Ligand SMILES: Nc1ncnc2c1ncn2[C@@H]1O[C@H](COP(=O)(O)OP(=O)(O)O)[C@@H](O)[C@H]1O
């Protein structure tokens with residue numbers, strides 16, 4: 001929850017995760033590919049931010065850097081005041097593909113992060129079951145990934161990212177591979193889940209309506225090399241419902257965001 005300072009004026013929202021002039025260049029035999037240039041932004045505590053931008057502009061690369069999986073060529077990432085130089089439990093990452101382990105049940109997939117840190121079986125199973133219920137998969141704990149739909153597999157991936165209680169959740173087009181109806185439903189589910197866990201979220205999406213439905217702010221990235229081209233605050237009231245997307249304000253925002261997205265060469 002956002003809190004007011006007891007003394008004096010509200011100092012403003014506290015940043016949780018911030019990117020400070022993050023740049024990245026991939027080196028290969030064929031030369032250097034600059035992918036990100038001077039990307040800077042802050043995520044306020046419990047803020048939901050969506051990141052949109054043309055394909056290939058560096059969104060996934062940025063998420064890898066933010067979660068400590070990839071060191072940036074220059075610049076840095078701070079979690080509170082600490083540099084992020086390796087993956088850590090306080091930052092959860094959901095990839096575009098669910099990447100579940102096919103030989104493990106839903107319960108054992110979700111419990112995996114807790115197993116890796118040596119939490120006793122009964123505790124980790126209880127925590128995993130609570131997350132499975134939260135993402136709406138009660139009754140599927142004993143199911144194997146092969147028997148899940150794409151939408152269900154992504155719910156499992158979200159539960160697995162949430163089970164260790166991260167402060168920040170990074171979501172990389174989590175609904176990108178799903179049909180339109182399923183993704184609309186999951187976006188509304190995600191709103192409900194986010195309201196239950198009260199965390200900070202950065203979500204990459206290519207759906208402008210989805211970004212307006214979910215986000216407090218929408219960041220627009222330029223074509224590669226990516227940087228933040230524009231920021232749109234979404235001043236729609238919460239709780240949000242899909243009906244709000246028909247409001248004049250949402251229409252105006254959608255036009256603004258669409259206009260700000262420049263298409264790259266890819
Ligand atoms: N490991 C890598 N090595 C070399 N080039 C990469 C690597 N990962 C991504 N790229 C390139 O970097 C660019 C940005 O990729 P990515 O971050 O996946 O973009 P987005 O997620 O916005 O679609 C693309 O041109 C991609 O081919």
Ligand SMILES: [Mg+2]
Nearest residue numbers: 059060061172
């Ligand atoms: Mg990507």
